[in-house]
Amino acid sequence: MINTNIIKVMVVDDEDFDVSRVKNTVNLSSTKIQIESVLSNGRAALEELQQKPDNYDVIILDYQISGGLRGEELIRKIKELDPLVQIIVITKMTTNTTDFDFANNLLKAGAFWYCTKYPGNIEEYIYQPTDFILSIVNAYEKKKLEKQKLKSDKRLLQSIEGILQSKEIIGESKPMLHLREAIEKYAKSEANIIISGASGTGKELVAWNIHLKSRRKYEKFVPINCGSIPHELVESELFGYEKGAFTGANTTKLGLFEVANNGTVFLDEVSELSLPAQVKLLRVLQEGEIEKIGRTGSISVNVRIISATNKNLAAEVNDGRFREDLFYRLNVIPIDVVPLRQRGNDIIVLFKHFLEYFSDDMGIVPPGIDPKAQEILMNYKWPGNVRELRNVAQRLVLNCTDHISVKDVSDPMILKSSGISKDAAFEEIYAGHALTLHEVERAFRLKYFKYIRNISSSDANAAEKLGIAPSNFYRMCKELGLK
Numbered sequence: 478m479i480n481t482n483i484i485k486v487m488v489v490d491d492e493d494f495d496v497s498r499v500k501n502t503v504n505l506s507s508t509k510i511q512i513e514s515v516l517s518n519g520r521a522a523l524e525e526l527q528q529k530p531d532n533y534d535v536i537i538l539d540y541q542i543s544g545g546l547r548g549e550e551l552i553r554k555i556k557e558l559d560p561l562v563q564i565i566v567i568t569k570m571t572t573n574t575t576d577f578d579f580a581n582n583l584l585k586a587g588a589f590w591y592c593t594k595y596p597g598n599i600e601e602y603i604y605q606p607t608d609f610i611l612s613i614v615n616a617y618e619k620k621k622l623e624k625q626k627l628k629s630d631k632r633l634l635q636s637i638e639g640i641l642q643s644k645e646i647i648g649e650s651k652p653m654l655h656l657r658e659a660i661e662k663y664a665k666s667e668a669n670i671i672i673s674g675a676s677g678t679g680k681e682l683v684a685w686n687i688h689l690k691s692r693r694k695y696e697k698f699v700p701i702n703c704g705s706i707p708h709e710l711v712e713s714e715l716f717g718y719e720k721g722a723f724t725g726a727n728t729t730k731l732g733l734f735e736v737a738n739n740g741t742v743f744l745d746e747v748s749e750l751s752l753p754a755q756v757k758l759l760r761v762l763q764e765g766e767i768e769k770i771g772r773t774g775s776i777s778v779n780v781r782i783i784s785a786t787n788k789n790l791a792a793e794v795n796d797g798r799f800r801e802d803l804f805y806r807l808n809v810i811p812i813d814v815v816p817l818r819q820r821g822n823d824i825i826v827l828f829k830h831f832l833e834y835f836s837d838d839m840g841i842v843p844p845g846i847d848p849k850a851q852e853i854l855m856n857y858k859w860p861g862n863v864r865e866l867r868n869v870a871q872r873l874v875l876n877c878t879d880h881i882s883v884k885d886v887s888d889p890m891i892l893k894s895s896g897i898s899k900d901a902a903f904e905e906i907y908a909g910h911a912l913t914l915h916e917v918e919r920a921f922r923l924k925y926f927k928y929i930r931n932i933s934s935s936d937a938n939a940a941e942k943l944g945i946a947p948s949n950f951y952r953m954c955k956e957l958g959l960k
């Protein structure tokens with residue numbers, strides 16, 4: 478049976494006497510440790526590693542070998558080739574036995590352990606055998622741990638990349654390219670960020686992207702909707718409480734800031750925080766500490782704060798609803814997400830993306846879009862931004878048309894104002910199909926005449942308001958069917 482747990486060793490030493498002493502020592506544990514090769518210089522060792530990657534667990538390396546490549550330089554080269562292999566350095570007794578810098582430099586270069594050989598009159602062993610063997614076993618254990626860590630780091634990275642894919646920010650318009658650049662740049666920093674933009678523009682998506690590209694990516698991203706927590710609960714939600722802090726506190730509760738420790742807190746709708754909660758938050762930012770209800774002494778936390786708002790926070794500060802000092806602490810970097818209607822062709826790009834997404838979900842082929850229907854989508858003002866667009870695409874896919882026509886998008890159940898600007902005055906007249914200019918003018922006159930008549934004391938007064946002669950007013954009213 479092959480023992481897969483056997484520790485494979487390479488010896489790099491050019492003196493036969495020492496090689497045989499190493500063999501004698503290691504062979505005491507030959508069921509566990511096997512010397513696979515003996516090489517007499519650094520270059521040969523590197524070549525062997527290159528030819529048999531991932532073959533060796535431990536290298537026993539003589540510090541004083543012949544050839545140009547030796548010592549720390551060789552250790553570094555070995556680690557570059559195979560970061561997991563562990564190196565045990567053996568050196569002559571006469572060298573540097575009390576020189577700690579010497580030992581330190583070896584470790585810094587990447588050695589696992591270092592020992593001084595027995596003097597030459599001890600012919601059997603290179604070093605105290607049990608200690609030497611134990612060090613080889615420990616080196617092997619370290620390699621196994623490092624291998625496991627590498628594996629789980631890789632797995633984590635893969636899952637982070639998976640999440641990033643699902644959080645992809647779609648769009649090729651200029652504002653979106655700038656946004657992506659800003660995300661790349663600011664993700665690397667630790668500074669707090671405020672993301673502003675209208676509802677549904679993608680603020681939370683931006684916050685996720687910053688977190689997943691930051692050094693904190695392996696830690697938690699904790700979103701808190703400041704608008705949805707009742708004022709009296711804000712403190713306990715954010716900072717938690719100790720068991721018995723008040724009646725009803727039967728267990729200790731972790732606050733969201735503790736949960737997010739070392740990660741990112743996303744303060745959504747930050748303008749909705751009450752003034753007392755703002756004071757507490759300011760303290761966290763100033764001191765890096767939270768005070769839990771019912772606990773003496775504070776707890777240190779390390780969080781990055783990304784906030785989002787669809788209000789003008791500077792105006793909130795001016796009006797005294799938001800603390801200025803807190804505003805400056807949160808707003809180190811401002812990021813603005815523009816409304817969808819300012820992103821040009823991204824409307825179609827996003828629309829096709831969501832059609833594909835929801836069609837995949839249902840296992841159907843994504844529908845095509847009529848050019849005229851595209852035009853309506855492009856001209857629509859999208860007050861609900863990307864969220865609204867996403868919902869529209871979903872509804873159309875659910876309706877299962879294989880081709881999206883003007884009729885589909887003109888349905889008031891699909892687009893709230895059937896493709897033209899969401900201007901209430903037009904919306905009323907439009908009623909599903911475009912009117913000719915003549916028809917629109919007539920409809921407008923009718924409405925306006927009615928309105929002016931209502932606010933006037935007499936027909937003469939109405940005519941005066943409209944700047945026309947009473948006789949013309951009378952004729953026009955008749956034409957419009959008002960008389």
Ligand SMILES: Nc1ncnc2c1ncn2[C@@H]1O[C@H](COP(=O)(O)OP(=O)(O)OP(=O)(O)O)[C@@H](O)[C@H]1O
Binds near residue numbers: 647678681827
């Ligand atoms: N550029 C984009 N690419 C792909 N999906 C997007 C994009 N922008 C927004 N979305 C999607 O649109 C929806 C709304 O986005 P998000 O929740 O981030 O907006 P928001 O600005 O936080 O909205 P609100 O102000 O209402 O909280 C989400 O499903 C999000 O994934």
Ligand SMILES: [Mg+2]
Binds near residue numbers: 680681745785
């Ligand atoms: Mg949001």
